Amino acid sequence: MGEYILELDRIEKSFGDVKVLNDISLSVKQGEFITLLGPSGCGKTTTLRIIAGLEKPDKGKVYLEGKDVTNAEPNRRNVNTVFQNYALFPHMTVEGNISYSLRLKRLDRARIKETVSKALELVQLVGFEKRMPSELSGGQRQRVAIARAIVNEPRVLLLDEPLGALDLQLRRQMQTELKRLQKHLGITFVYITHDQEEALNMSDRIAVMRDGKFEQIGTPQEVYDQPKTSFVASFVGSANIIYGTVSHVNEDTLVFENKNGIGIAARNKINILKGQKITVAVRTEHISLTPAASNRNAVGLMGVVKEKSFAGGLLQIFVNLADGQEIIASRHGIDSLLVPGDNVIVTWAPEKAILVDLEGAQ
Amino acid sequence: MRNNSKLANIYLGFMLVVMYLPIIIVIVYSFNSSRISSIWGGFSLKWYEELLRDRSMFDAAKNSLVLATSSSVLAAIIGTLAAVGMPHVNLRGKGVVEYISTLPIMIPEIILGMVFLVYFALIGLPFGMVTLVIAHTSFCIPYIYMLVKARLVGIDKSLAEAARDLGASEVRVFFDITLPLILPAILSGMLLSFAMSLDDVVISIFVTGVNTNTLPIKIYTQLKTGVTPKINALSTLMLGVTLLIYILSAWIGKKGSHREDLQMEGK
Amino acid sequence: MIKRLYECIRSLKINCLAFLAVLPLFAFTFIFVIGPLAYMLILSFLQRAEVWGVVNKFTFKNYRDILEPVYLKTFIESFKLAITTTFLITIIGYPFGYFMAKLDAKWKKRMMMFIFVPFWTSSLIRLYGWIIIFRANGVFDRFLMTLNITDAPLKLLYSYPAVLVGMVYVLLPFMILAVYSSAEKLDWSLVEAARDLGASSFQAFLTISLKLTLPGLLSGVVLTFIPSMGLFFIADILGGNKVVLVGNLIQEQLMKAHNWPFAAALSVILMILTSLMIYIYRRISNVKELEGLV
Numbered sequence: 001m002g003e004y005i006l007e008l009d010r011i012e013k014s015f016g017d018v019k020v021l022n023d024i025s026l027s028v029k030q031g032e033f034i035t036l037l038g039p040s041g042c043g044k045t046t047t048l049r050i051i052a053g054l055e056k057p058d059k060g061k062v063y064l065e066g067k068d069v070t071n072a073e074p075n076r077r078n079v080n081t082v083f084q085n086y087a088l089f090p091h092m093t094v095e096g097n098i099s100y101s102l103r104l105k106r107l108d109r110a111r112i113k114e115t116v117s118k119a120l121e122l123v124q125l126v127g128f129e130k131r132m133p134s135e136l137s138g139g140q141r142q143r144v145a146i147a148r149a150i151v152n153e154p155r156v157l158l159l160d161e162p163l164g165a166l167d168l169q170l171r172r173q174m175q176t177e178l179k180r181l182q183k184h185l186g187i188t189f190v191y192i193t194h195d196q197e198e199a200l201n202m203s204d205r206i207a208v209m210r211d212g213k214f215e216q217i218g219t220p221q222e223v224y225d226q227p228k229t230s231f232v233a234s235f236v237g238s239a240n241i242i243y244g245t246v247s248h249v250n251e252d253t254l255v256f257e258n259k260n261g262i263g264i265a266a267r268n269k270i271n272i273l274k275g276q277k278i279t280v281a282v283r284t285e286h287i288s289l290t291p292a293a294s295n296r297n298a299v300g301l302m303g304v305v306k307e308k309s310f311a312g313g314l315l316q317i318f319v320n321l322a323d324g325q326e327i328i329a330s331r332h333g334i335d336s337l338l339v340p341g342d343n344v345i346v347t348w349a350p351e352k353a354i355l356v357d358l359e360g361a362q
Numbered sequence: 363m364r365n366n367s368k369l370a371n372i373y374l375g376f377m378l379v380v381m382y383l384p385i386i387i388v389i390v391y392s393f394n395s396s397r398i399s400s401i402w403g404g405f406s407l408k409w410y411e412e413l414l415r416d417r418s419m420f421d422a423a424k425n426s427l428v429l430a431t432s433s434s435v436l437a438a439i440i441g442t443l444a445a446v447g448m449p450h451v452n453l454r455g456k457g458v459v460e461y462i463s464t465l466p467i468m469i470p471e472i473i474l475g476m477v478f479l480v481y482f483a484l485i486g487l488p489f490g491m492v493t494l495v496i497a498h499t500s501f502c503i504p505y506i507y508m509l510v511k512a513r514l515v516g517i518d519k520s521l522a523e524a525a526r527d528l529g530a531s532e533v534r535v536f537f538d539i540t541l542p543l544i545l546p547a548i549l550s551g552m553l554l555s556f557a558m559s560l561d562d563v564v565i566s567i568f569v570t571g572v573n574t575n576t577l578p579i580k581i582y583t584q585l586k587t588g589v590t591p592k593i594n595a596l597s598t599l600m601l602g603v604t605l606l607i608y609i610l611s612a613w614i615g616k617k618g619s620h621r622e623d624l625q626m627e628g629k
Numbered sequence: 630m631i632k633r634l635y636e637c638i639r640s641l642k643i644n645c646l647a648f649l650a651v652l653p654l655f656a657f658t659f660i661f662v663i664g665p666l667a668y669m670l671i672l673s674f675l676q677r678a679e680v681w682g683v684v685n686k687f688t689f690k691n692y693r694d695i696l697e698p699v700y701l702k703t704f705i706e707s708f709k710l711a712i713t714t715t716f717l718i719t720i721i722g723y724p725f726g727y728f729m730a731k732l733d734a735k736w737k738k739r740m741m742m743f744i745f746v747p748f749w750t751s752s753l754i755r756l757y758g759w760i761i762i763f764r765a766n767g768v769f770d771r772f773l774m775t776l777n778i779t780d781a782p783l784k785l786l787y788s789y790p791a792v793l794v795g796m797v798y799v800l801l802p803f804m805i806l807a808v809y810s811s812a813e814k815l816d817w818s819l820v821e822a823a824r825d826l827g828a829s830s831f832q833a834f835l836t837i838s839l840k841l842t843l844p845g846l847l848s849g850v851v852l853t854f855i856p857s858m859g860l861f862f863i864a865d866i867l868g869g870n871k872v873v874l875v876g877n878l879i880q881e882q883l884m885k886a887h888n889w890p891f892a893a894a895l896s897v898i899l900m901i902l903t904s905l906m907i908y909i910y911r912r913i914s915n916v917k918e919l920e921g922l923v
Contacts, residue, residue, distance in 0.1 A: 054523050074526045087524035091542045100538070101528035152528065370728040374740070377725055381747055384758020384798075391761065440653045447650025456651070463658040465666070470859025470903060472876040473669075473896045480672060480889055481665035500661055503654070532646055557749045563862060568883075581753045585760070585866055597754040604749045608742065 004063075005030040005188050006051065006156050011060035013046055020046050021057070022212040028156075028190065033182050035191040035199040038209030039235070044192045045084075047209075048158050051190065052081045065155060080149040084160040086141045088133040094120075094144050095129040101152045119147040122181065139170050146181070156188045163198065175202055196236045200224065208232045230356050233281035240284060240327050241356075242301075246276045253350045256280070260321040261301040261345075265353035272355075279357045286352035287329035289317060292343035300347035303327060305340050319344060385601065392594030409595040419596065422575040429491065429576060430559035433498035434506075434552040440499070441506035442548055445514060446540060464504040474501070475568030482569060490571030497569045498559045505558070506551030513547035514540075546614055553611045557604060673893035691894035700878070704898070707875040710864075711857040714796040718804045718853050721797065723846060726808025727838070730815065737813075748802040756795050756866055763791050763867075787869035795863040800856060804849035811845020812838075851910045855903045875899055 006028040013021040020043045028034050036044040049055040051062060053074035062070045069077050080101075088097050095116055102112045120126050123143035133141060142162060149157055162178075163171045179202050182189045193199055199206050200220045207217040208231075216228045227233035230241045244256035244263060254267050256278055265280050272278070292302070303319040306326070310316070314330045317338060321327060327346050338344065366374075392410070396403025413419055444463075448456065466474055478497045487493055517540070525535045563578035570579060577600065584593055676686040694700065729740050747755060762769045763786040815838060823833040861876025875895060882892040 052527055054527070074523070075529045075531060079527075081524070081527045083520050083524055085518070085520060087518065087520040089521060089525070089539060100525070100530075104529045104534065148528070366728050366731045370724075370731070373724060374728050374732075377721070378743055381744075381798075381801075384755050384762060385747060385750065386758075387761050388754060388758045440657055443650040444654035447647035450644060450647035451651050452644070453648075459655055459658055462662055463654055465662055468855070468907075469900060470856060470876070472859040472861055472879055473900055476879055476883055476892055476896050477665040477669045479883065480893065481661075481668050484668060496661055499657070503657070507654070561749070561751045561753075563751075563753055564860075568880075578751055578753055581751070581757070582862065582866075585753065585757060589757075589760075593757060597751070597757060600754060601750055604751075605746055608746055608749060612742070 003029060005065055006190070007061075007063040008047070008051070009061040009063065011047070011050060011057045011062070013043075013050065013055065013057050020212050021050075024060070024212070024214060026207060026214065026217070028188060030155075030188055031186050033179070033189045033191065033202060033204045035193060035203040035206050036209055037193060037196060037199040037206050037236070039194055042209040043212040044209050045160060048081070048160055048190065048192055051156070052079055052158055053077050054081075078152075078155045079158060080152050080154040080156075081158040081160065082145050082149045082162050084162065084164060086133075086145040088141055088144055088148075090133050092133075093129065094125070094131050094133070094136070097133070097144055098148045098151055100148065115151055119151045122150070122184075123147045123177075138165055139174065142166065142174065146178075150181075150185060150187065154187065156190060157182075159189060159191045161192050161194070163193075171198075178202065200236070206236075208235060210235075225354075227281060227354060227356055228358075230279055230281060233283075233354065233356055238284050238328065238330070239281040240287065242280045242282065242325075242327075242353075244278060244280065246272055246274050246278060249274055258301075259323040260303065260325065262299050263301060263353065264348075264350040265355055266351045268355070270355060270358065278355055280353045281356045282348045282353050284316070284328045284330040285314075286348050287327060288347045289319065289329050289338060289344045290347065291338065292345050300345040301327070303344055303346055305338050305342045305344055307340055308336065308338070310334065319346060321346070388594050389598045389601065391591060392598045394591060394594075409591045410599075412590075413592050413595045413599075416592065418575065419577075419580065419592075422577045422580040425491070425574055426560055426577040429494050429498060430556045432495045433502050433559045434555035436495065436499045437502035437506050437555050438548055438552050441503045441551065442510050442544070445507050445510035446536065446544075448511070449514070460507075463507065466501040467504045471562075471564040475565040478565065479568045488571065489569060490574045493569040493571070494566060494574065494576070497565050498562065501562075501565070502551075502555035502559065505554050506548065509547045509551040509554075510544050513544050517543050549614045550611050553607055553614075557607055560600070560603075669893045669896055672890050673897045675890045677888050677890050691890045692898075694891060695894060695898060700895075703873055703875055703878050706873065707858055708902075710792070710796070710872075710874065711854050713793060714800065714857045715850055715854045717793070717797050718801055719846070719850060722801050722804030722849060723808050725801075726805045726845070726849075727812050727842065729805070729809050730812035744802055744805060752799045753862075753866075755798065756863060759791070759795055759798065759867065760786060763794075786867065789868065789872055792864050792868040792872045795867040796857055796860065799860070799863060800853045803852040803856075807849035807852055808842060808845045811842045811848075815841055847910055847913060851907060854906055858899060858903060 004027045006026075008024055008026040011021050011024040012019070024043075024047060026034075036047060038044050046055060050057050053069070053072055053076075056071060060070070061068055064077060064079065089100070092100070098116050098119055099112045102115060107115075116129065117126075120128060123146055125140060125143055125147070128136075128140070128144075133144070136144065142165075145162070146159075159178075163174050166174060175198060178189075191199075191202065200223075203220055205217060205219055206223050208215045208223060210231050216223055216232045218226075223232060223236050227236065227239070230239075233239040234241060242258070242263060244258040246254055246256050247262075248255040249272055250267070252267055253264055254272055256263050256265065263280065265278070289305075290300075301321055303321040306318040306320045308315065308317050313332075315333050315336065317329045317336065319327045319329065329346075393405050393407065394402055395406030395408060448460065474497070478493070478500075482489065482493050482496075487496075521539055521543075522535050525539050526532075530538060561578060562576075563582050566576050566579055567582070570576065577596070581593060581596065584590070673691055674687050674689070676684045676688045676690065695704075729737065732740060819841070820833050820837050823837050824830070828836065858874075859876050861874055861880055864872040864874045864877060879892050879895050879899075882888045882895065
C-alpha cells in the first residue's frame with residue numbers, strides 16, 4: 001500500500017436499478033496524471049465523486065495514502081475537486097472563493113493573503129482578487145476553480161471535465177497549462193474527459209471506461225498502439241474492427257479469413273489455434289487500398305469504394321465489403337485517384353493488425 | 363398583436379384611476395380642515411396633530427409594529443429552517459405536514475380567527491399579544507416557506523458540494539453558502555409577512571385580548587362607531603409606510619437578481 | 630427519539646440536522662394548525678351549555694340547525710354574493726391582467742408597482758375611501774348632482790351594491806395577478822401565426838390566447854371566490870345590518886350569542902364548501918391538461 005497514493009478496491013455502485021459501477025479497481029501512484037476516459041454515462045463522474053466522498057459506494061473500498069476513507073466525509077479527506085461547472089460561490093469575490101478553505105482552517109490573515117496571491121500567480125490571474133465570479137469569462141472562472149482547489153494542497157486533485165465548456169483554442173491552451181501546473185506542483189491528478197485527444201495529450205496513464213468497468217488501463221502509447229478490446233481500439237483513435245476465423249498459424253503471423261477475403265495479423269507470441277474465431281483491429285491510417293483491376297493477385301478483403309470525404313484534416317475513404325461491413329481508410333491529402341464504384345483490395349501491414357477481445361487476456 | 367390597442371390602454375388607465383380613487387380621497391381629506399368630509403374647509407394639518415397626541419393610537423401603533431415584527435421574525439426562522447431541511451428529511455407524511463402548514467392562508471380568515479379563538483380558550487392561553495403573535499405567525503410561515511423553497515430549488519447543488527469538498531461541515535455550508543444565497547427570498551418573505559400582519563383585521567379581532575389593540579382593529583371599530591378625519595391622517599401615514607416597504611422589497615429583489623444571472627450562465 | 634437526537638448532535642450528519650431544522654415547523658403545525666382545526670371539528674359535534682361553554686355530549690343538532698331557513702338563507706346569500714363578486718372580478722380583472730401582459734417591460738414594472746401598493750395597503754383604508762365616496766352627500770352624490778344626473782342623494786352606502794363594490798375592489802388584484810402571470814408566459818408568436826393563417830384578432834384571441842391563459846383565469850377564480858365567502862368585515866362596514874353573510878353569522882354566534890358549537894358547525898360547512906371549490910378547480914385544470922388545451 002505504500003507506493004500508491006490512491007486505491008480503489010472493487011467498487012460497486014448502483015442508483016436505483018441501474019448499476020453504474022461494476023467492480024472497479026484502480027491504483028494510482030503519487031505524482032501521476034491519470035485520466036478516466038469514456039463515453040457519457042460510463043460511470044467516470046460517479047467514480048470521481050466516490051473518491052471525493054460526495055457519494056458512498058455500495059461495495060468496495062477507497063484508500064487514500066493507505067488509509068481507508070470509504071465512508072469519510074468529503075470535508076475530511078485530503079482530496080479536492082474542480083467541478084465541471086466550476087461551482088464558484090457567486091456571492092464571494094475571487095479572493096473569497098480561493099481563500100475559503102483556508103478561512104475554514106482559521107489560518108491567519110497574512111498567510112491567507114500570501115497563499116491566495118501565489119495561487120493567482122500560478123493560474124495567471126494576478127490582480128483579480130476583488131472581482132466577482134459574474135464578471136469573469138469562462139476561462140477565467142475555470143482558473144479560479146483550479147486555484148481554489150489547489151490552495152488547500154490536496155494530495156489528490158480531481159478534475160471533472162474541466163475544459164468541456166471552453167472553445168477549442170482555449171482548451172488546447174489550458175491543456176498545456178494544466179499539465180505544466182501538475183508537474184510544477186507534483187500533485188496527483190485524476191482527470192475525467194470523454195475527449196480522447198485530450199487524454200492522449202495530457203496523461204501519464206489512461207483508464208478507458210465503459211458501462212461501469214475499466215476496459216483497459218495503460219499509458220497513452222499502450223492504449224493507442226496495443227488496445228486490448230475492440231471498444232478501446234475504436235474509442236481511442238479510429239479503428240476498423242474485423243472478424244474472422246484463423247486458417248494458418250505461422251511463427252510471427254497468422255492468417256485468417258472471412259466472407260470478404262483474407263487477412264493477416266501479427267501473432268505477438270499469443271497462442272492461437274487454427275479454426276479459432278478472432279477479432280482484429282486495424283487503424284484507419286494503416287489501411288491500404290489497391291485497385292483490383294491493377295493487381296489481380298493481391299490478397300486481402302474485397303470491396304467497393306462507396307464515398308470519399310474530408311474531415312478533421314484527413315481524407316477518408318469509405319469502402320463497402322461483400323458482406324456489407326464498412327471499412328474506413330484515412331490518409332493525409334485532399335484527394336486520391338480512387339472514385340466511388342472502384343473495386344479495391346483492402347490490405348495492411350501485419351504488425352498493424354492487433355488482436356483484440358481475447359478472452360482471459362486482461 | 364403584440365402591443366395594446368389604444369382602447370386597451372385607456373381601459374388600463376381608467377381602472378387605475380378607479381383603483382386609486384378611494385386612496386387619493388382619503389389622503390386629500392386628511393388635509394381637510396373641516397370635520398365633515400363633504401365640505402372642504404381648507405388645507406390643514408390639525409388631524410395629524412391630533413393623531414400624534416392620541417395615546418391610544420400610539421399604543422395601537424406600537425402593538426401593531428411589535429406584532430408584525432415578531433410574527434415575521436418567528437415565521438422567518440421556522441419557515442427558513444424548514445425549507446432548508448425538508449429536502450433532506452425522509453419522514454413519511456412530510457408532504458402532508460407541509461400542506462397543512464400552508465392551510466392558514468388557504469382557508470377563509472373568519473374560520474381561522476374562529477378556530478384560534480376557541481382553541482386558545484381551550485388550552486388556556488391568555489388573550490393578548492401572545493395569541494396575536496401565534497395566530498399571525500401561522501399565516502406568515504407559508505409565505506416565507508414557499509418563497510425560500512422556490513429559491514432553494516434554483517440554487518446550484520454543486521455549490522454545497524464544492525464547499526464540503528473544500529472542508530466545510532454541514533453547518534458551515536448552511537451559514538456560508540446557503541444562507542447568503544436565500545437571503546433575498548427570506549427578506550421578501552419577511553416584508554410580505556410584515557405587510558400582511560399590519561393589515562390583518564379579521565383574525566386579530568378574534569384573538570386579541572381586551573386591552574390589546576392593533577391599528578387595524580382601532581380603525582375598524584372607529585369606522586363602525588364614529589369616524590373622525592384622524593383616521594384619514596392615520597391611513598395616509600400607513601400608506602406611506604406600505605410604500606416604503608414596497609420600495610425596500612423591490613430594492614432587495616434587484617440585489618438578488620444579479621446572483622441569479624451568474625447561476626444561469628454557470629450551467 | 631432522545632438517542633437519535635444525541636447521535637445526531639455528535640455526528641452532525643446532514644439527515645440529523647435536517648430533522649432538527651424541520652422540527653419547529655412540525656411542532657408549530659401540530660400544535661397550532663392541526664390542533665385548532667381538529668378541535669373545531671370536535672366542537673361542532675358538541676352541545677352548547679346553558680349560559681357559557683360546552684357540554685360533553687355528542688350531537689348533530691348544530692348541523693341540523695344550519696338547515697333552518699334563516700341560516701340556510703345566509704349561506705345562499707353568501708354564495709350568491711361570492712358568485713356575483715367573482716363574476717364581476719373576472720369580467721373586470723381578466724382584460725386588465727391580459728392587457729398588462731402586453732405592455733413593454735418598462736411599463737410592466739410600473740404597473741406591478743401600481744397594483745401592489747394598494748394591494749399591500751390595509752384594505753380597511755381603501756374601503757374607508759369608498760365610504761367617503763358613497764355616503765349620503767358624499768363625493769359620488771355630489772358628483773352626480775353636479776352633472777345633474779340626480780337631484781337627491783342616493784343612499785348608496787349600507788346597501789348591497791356598496792358591498793359588491795367593496796368586495797370587487799379588495800379582491801380584484803388577486804385576479805389581475807393570476808391572469809397576468811399566465812398571460813405573461815404566453816407565446817405571442819402563436820397568436821401571430823393564427824393571424825397569419827387568417828384569423829381575425831378576436832378569433833385569434835378566442836382560440837389561442839383565451840385557451841392558453843385559462844389556467845391563470847381559473848386560479849384567479851379560486852383565489853377570489855374563497856375569500857369572498859369569508860370576508861365578513863366588508864359587508865359589515867359597507868353593508869351595515871342589511872347584508873348578513875356567513876362570516877357575519879359566525880362572528881355573531883361566537884362573540885354575541887356565545888354559541889361556540891354552532892359557530893364551529895358553520896365553519897366546518899364553510900370549509901367543506903371552499904375545499905370543494907378547490908377540488909373542482911384541480912379537476913378542471915387536470916382535465917384541461919389531458920385535452921391538450923393547456
